[in-house]
Amino acid sequence: MAVKARDGLDINGFLTVPVGKTGAKLPMVVLPHGGPFGVFGDGSYDIEPQLLAAAGHAVLQVNFRGSGNFGRAYRSTGARQWGGAMQDDLTDATRWAIDQGHADPARICIYGASYGGYAALMGAAKEPSPYKCGAGYVHGTGAAARLSSEHVRLVQATTSVAWTVCRAVQARALSSQNA
Numbered sequence: 382m383a384v385k386a387r388d389g390l391d392i393n394g395f396l397t398v399p400v401g402k403t404g405a406k407l408p409m410v411v412l413p414h415g416g417p418f419g420v421f422g423d424g425s426y427d428i429e430p431q432l433l434a435a436a437g438h439a440v441l442q443v444n445f446r447g448s449g450n451f452g453r454a455y456r457s458t459g460a461r462q463w464g465g466a467m468q469d470d471l472t473d474a475t476r477w478a479i480d481q482g483h484a485d486p487a488r489i490c491i492y493g494a495s496y497g498g499y500a501a502l503m504g505a506a507k508e509p510s511p512y513k514c515g516a517g518y519v520h521g522t523g524a525a526a527r528l529s530s531e532h533v534r535l536v537q538a539t540t541s542v543a544w545t546v547c548r549a550v551q552a553r554a555l556s557s558q559n560a
Contacts, residue, residue, distance in 0.1 A: 382441075384473060384477040386470050387473050390458060390470075392444060392446065395430075395442045396439060396440070396441055396483060397430040398439045399434045399438070399439075400434075402437075402439075404482055405482075407437065407438060407439040407485060407488075408438050408484075409478060409488065409490075410492060411474075411475050411492075412430065412441065412497065413442075413491070413500040413501065413504075414444075414448070415495030415496045416448070417445070417447045417463070417467060417496040418448075418449065418456060418459060439478065441478055445467045446459040446467055463496075463499070468504060471504055475491075487513065490512060490514040491512045498517025498518050500517075501517040
């Protein structure tokens with residue numbers, strides 16, 4: 382996928398959908414990568430998007446500003462943009478997926494690890510309208526301390542739900558492999 386950010390910067394990424402579900406309004410998980418600098422999504426096989434797609438979800442992975450592999454100038458556009466323009470890129474790509482009919486706006490979650498965990502928590506706090514849940518793990522940034530107590534309760538609850546869903550999807554995938 383390719384989209385213009387609200388400030389005109391070109392951003393790209395990958396939309397993984399369940400087999401045969403292209404263009405359907407699907408529940409979607411926005412999965413920001415860790416890092417954030419130097420790390421990037423290249424479209425190679427990754428088990429998380431595949432497990433989520435197998436469970437019927439679209440998965441959006443965005444190479445937001447600061448991501449690697451797009452040159453020094455692109456990487457430097459992410460400097461001092463944690464929670465700022467980097468976050469806007471994720472939201473702009475999410476809105477693109479809604480506008481294109483790929484995502485059901487009532488069923489979108491953002492979740493990730495490391496910087497992706499920070500971005501998930503910040504997304505749920507900064508622009509909660511597109512996200513119905515947000516969960517982050519191994520973020521280590523103290524991001525939860527910057528959120529209101531209401532958002533912390535939301536994140537704690539959705540993290541528990543996310544892990545329950547992940548375990549169920551993994552069990553389903555394993556049982557179909559063994560069948």
